[in-house]
Amino acid sequence: MTETTGSDAxxxxxxxxxxxxxxxxxxxxxxxxxxxxxxIAAVPVAGLGVPITVQTLAVMLTGLALxxxxxxxxxxxxxLLGLAGLPIFSGGRSGLGVLAGPSAGYIIGFVFAATAVxxxxxxxxxxxxxxxxxxxxxxxFAAAMVxxxxxxxxxxxxxxMVNAKLDFSKAFLGDLVFYPGDVIKNVLAVTIALTLHxxxxxxxxxxxxxxxPAGPAAGSSSNAKAAQRP
Numbered sequence: 001m002t003e004t005t006g007s008d009a010x011x012x013x014x015x016x017x018x019x020x021x022x023x024x025x026x027x028x029x030x031x032x033x034x035x036x037x038x039x040i041a042a043v044p045v046a047g048l049g050v051p052i053t054v055q056t057l058a059v060m061l062t063g064l065a066l067x068x069x070x071x072x073x074x075x076x077x078x079x080l081l082g083l084a085g086l087p088i089f090s091g092g093r094s095g096l097g098v099l100a101g102p103s104a105g106y107i108i109g110f111v112f113a114a115t116a117v118x119x120x121x122x123x124x125x126x127x128x129x130x131x132x133x134x135x136x137x138x139x140x141f142a143a144a145m146v147x148x149x150x151x152x153x154x155x156x157x158x159x160x161m162v163n164a165k166l167d168f169s170k171a172f173l174g175d176l177v178f179y180p181g182d183v184i185k186n187v188l189a190v191t192i193a194l195t196l197h198x199x200x201x202x203x204x205x206x207x208x209x210x211x212x213p214a215g216p217a218a219g220s221s222s223n224a225k226a227a228q229r230p
Contacts, residue, residue, distance in 0.1 A: 027073045030066060030074040034058045037054045040054050052181055059110045060147070064140060064144065065196050065203060068119040082098065089107065090103070105155040106159065113148050116147040117144050120143035124136060125197070157175050
């Protein structure tokens with residue numbers, strides 16, 4: 001009975017981790033969300049040639065809402081479509097030529113940041129399951145900030161150094177202008193993500209909850225222990 005139950009649990013776990021039509025639709029919707037955020041008027045930043053946009057909000061929300069796999073697919077799809085020629089990068093830019101511009105590192109960083117914050121958010125949701133009020137918002141915000149600092153800002157600075165021919169100190173100082181806006185955008189992303197998780201508990205939680213053995217298995221275990229008692 002225990003082996004059968006374990007096999008059923010493994011089958012359910014595989015089915016749960018397999019993408020279905022809903023997952024594909026979410027990937028398309030969030031890819032469109034990231035693309036749409038690029039169309040909102042950007043604020044130019046002197047020195048780097050990289051504008052301030054609301055894309056970071058959409059990217060981090062994608063990871064927070066979908067988890068690592070689907071977030072990687074959604075933001076990766078956005079980047080691939082832009083590189084293929086659709087004018088969905090900031091300022092209506094498109095094509096492979098973007099990779100030679102100062103924004104290249106930031107655009108590539110979007111994919112990794114969404115994946116990282118998706119993985120971290122899944123970990124946070126797993127650890128705070130059943131007690132979401134105990135630090136979950138702060139932990140999700142920390143996950144978003146760490147992901148954006150390491151990947152968006154880290155790769156962004158590297159891209160500016162390579163393509164704009166700036167040394168590290170100038171690229172780093174120029175990048176600091178993005179931090180205040182990122183704090184605000186990450187707060188908004190976490191707030192929206194928490195609302196989505198509350199309204200649609202299966203959006204991400206179903207992919208991070210641990211599959212527990214069914215009742216018969218637990219009962220068999222209890223019976224076995226009882227049989228061993230004198």
